[in-house]
Amino acid sequence: MADMGKEWMNMKDMGKEWMNMKDMNRDDQGFTIKQAEPKDAPLALEFIRKLGVYQKMLDKVVATEQDLRALLTSGAGEAIFGVLAGEEEEVVAFLYYYPIAPGILGKKGIYIDVFYVEEHYRSMGLGKKMMRYMAQLACMRDCERLEWVCLNWNESAIDFYKKLGGDAMDMMTTYRLAADKIQELADSEA
Numbered sequence: 001m002a003d004m005g006k007e008w009m010n011m012k013d014m015g016k017e018w019m020n021m022k023d024m025n026r027d028d029q030g031f032t033i034k035q036a037e038p039k040d041a042p043l044a045l046e047f048i049r050k051l052g053v054y055q056k057m058l059d060k061v062v063a064t065e066q067d068l069r070a071l072l073t074s075g076a077g078e079a080i081f082g083v084l085a086g087e088e089e090e091v092v093a094f095l096y097y098y099p100i101a102p103g104i105l106g107k108k109g110i111y112i113d114v115f116y117v118e119e120h121y122r123s124m125g126l127g128k129k130m131m132r133y134m135a136q137l138a139c140m141r142d143c144e145r146l147e148w149v150c151l152n153w154n155e156s157a158i159d160f161y162k163k164l165g166g167d168a169m170d171m172m173t174t175y176r177l178a179a180d181k182i183q184e185l186a187d188s189e190a
Contacts, residue, residue, distance in 0.1 A: 030085030031126060033133050036078065041069040044079050047094035051116040055151055071098075082117070082130055093117040095130050102145065109145030110138050122156070131164055149174065 036044055042065050052058035071077040082093030096114035101107075112134065117127045131146075138146050148166075150157050158168075177185065 031129060032083045032085065033130065034081045034083055036072060036081060038069045038072040040079070040081070041065045041072060043081070043091060044068050044072070044094065044096065047091075047116050048096070048114050050118075051114055054116070054119075055154075077113070079114075080130065080133065082126055084121070084126075092121040093126055093130055095134065097134065100145070100147065105145060107144040108141065109143045109147060110134065110141070112146065112148035115148065127160060128164065 045063060045065050045068055048063060048068075049058060049061055052061040068077075072079065077096060077098040079094065079096040081091045082095075084090045084092050094114065094116050095112060097110050097112045100109045100111045102109060115127075115130070117130070134146055137143075148161075150161060162168075
C-alpha cells in the first residue's frame with residue numbers, strides 16, 4: 001500500500017482530535033469504540049475468522065496473527081473494536097479498514113474490509129455506531145468515500161447498508177488475482 005502521507009494518521013497519533021472523537025463515541029449504554037493496537041492481532045484474527053464462518057468462507061481466511069500485527073504496526077491497515085461495558089468489558093464488534101485513493105474520484109477514501117458484529121448483539125444499533133464512527137473518521141481525514149462489499153445473499157446486511165444510505169454498485173464486478181496468479185502473471189511473457 002502506498003504511503004498516504006501525513007494526512008492518513010493512525011488515530012492514536014491524532015492527539016486532541018482523537019480524544020474528542022473517542023468521547024463522541026461513548027454512550028450511556030456502555031458501548032465504546034476502541035482503536036486496535038498491534039498487540040490486539042489475536043483478537044482481530046478471531047473476529048475475522050468469525051466473519052469467515054458466518055460467510056461460509058472460513059477456508060479463505062489465510063491471515064495469521066503475524067500478518068495482522070504487521071499491518072497494524074505499519075499503518076497499512078487499522079481496526080476498531082466495539083466494546084460493551086458491564087461487570088467485565090466484552091468485545092462484541094470488529095471492523096478492519098485501510099486507506100484508498102480512487103483515481104476516478106481523485107480523492108482519498110476508506111475501504112472497510114472486515115465488519116462483524118456478534119450475532120446476539122445485532123439489531124441493537126451497535127453496527128450503526130461503528131459505521132457512524134467510520135463516517136466521522138472519513139470526515140476528519142477529508143475522505144470522500146467509504147467503501148465496502150457485501151455478499152449478495154446477506155439480506156440483513158444489505159438492508160442495514162441501504163438504511164445507512166449506502167449505494168450498491170451493481171454495475172461492477174470485483175476481480176482479484178491471488179498470490180499465485182500474481183506471480184504467474186509477473187513471470188509471463190508480455
